Amino acid sequence: MSSVKILIADDHQIVLDGLKMVLSAREDFEVVGEASNGLEVLDFVTKNRVDIVVLDINMPGMDGIKCARKIKTDYPNIKVIILTMYAQKSFIEEIVKIGIDGCLLKNNTGKELSDAIARVHSGKSYYDQIQNFSKDDKELKEYSLSEREIEIIRKLGDGLTSSQIADALFISEHTVKTHRKNILKKLNLHSSSELIQYALNNGII
Amino acid sequence: MSSVKILIADDHQIVLDGLKMVLSAREDFEVVGEASNGLEVLDFVTKNRVDIVVLDINMPGMDGIKCARKIKTDYPNIKVIILTMYAQKSFIEEIVKIGIDGCLLKNNTGKELSDAIARVHSGKSYYDQIQNFSKDDKELKEYSLSEREIEIIRKLGDGLTSSQIADALFISEHTVKTHRKNILKKLNLHSSSELIQYALNNGII
């Protein structure tokens, strides 16, 4: 049988090199491409045959989730495995909904990634430590941030005040303050400091 | 001649696996150990012969810089190469001062890491894109944060207010506000949001 054609995506070249070496150790795997962001992934899959895409969730430009959604919409036959730094409970529901085939923490061995790929290629799914993802859900109602809200979080990270953000986005300061209040409420946080830490740890920034 | 004995440290196992594969491709390299935080690194070098330590700068517990400083103090013969996600100008002076032998961005190929190791092992130093590190230094005077200041930054990241921090540390709220002002002034920042982003990107938190 022919080898499994794999596309790997991560924004750090050294991680890509490492993943490639790890996966190339198996004769039945073939890394056919590399990408450093979501757009490159989409571009690659339109032009090449790919069986499995291994996606880092934290990438500049188009993030892994958005990219995965688009792949699953346009190319439902391609299997998708998400690599993530943290157990991000905020994403697990969406990951399942989108139909992503596998999800594992970077805090894992290369062998486990190989196992996950083999399992997913055989049509099964592979969710690593899914219990870690669904913990801490006393607040089970999962909120997702809107595009505008994320835009505002990024500006906050740059140190802008509400009025400065308002100027930058050509909206009223009142609106910015409303967004900020909504964001904190959605995430059950109570200050911008907490928010920035959350955002960085969850790949929002 | 005997092979170069390398200890690699990163808090993500999958990256460790990748680095190990990349480095093992060279016959003159030998990865003799792995560590997921600074304390493990220090523990390892006390018990084993190591020529070169490759350190991720962002690790939980003891961060890469602190760890490097301790290695260079206690074992000056061990070479240290720092791996970092971002071009962190705030650290380059300290990195040079500590006597770290090499520094390169994760945004590099595995081959470049191999080259860096070979070069460092031969007694030279390897600084990748050092111009990226020293840019934007209109404010060239580098300040270092005190232990107390770092303690306060961490509390800020947890979302505590000045008065809450004061209660936690058994000091006056006035003192906390003084520390906060000093921190922002030292780093030339203007809000806690900026501060938290800076702290996370520079391994302070």
Next chain:
DNA sequence: TTGTATTTACCCCTAGAGGGGTATTTCTAT
């Protein structure tokens, strides 16, 4: 078509942040 989410915008209020000082004690290194 009829909700639901999103984005926009305003009101109220209190508490806290940020920036300008000054000043003491303690500790450390020269």
Next chain:
DNA sequence: ATAGAAATACCCCTCTAGGGGTAAATACAA
């Protein structure tokens, strides 16, 4: 012995953040 850094604590001030509402227009999906 003495200069310097660090940690402590207080004064002043203005502006912003955070939290409580309400409500409109748009857009999108069941």
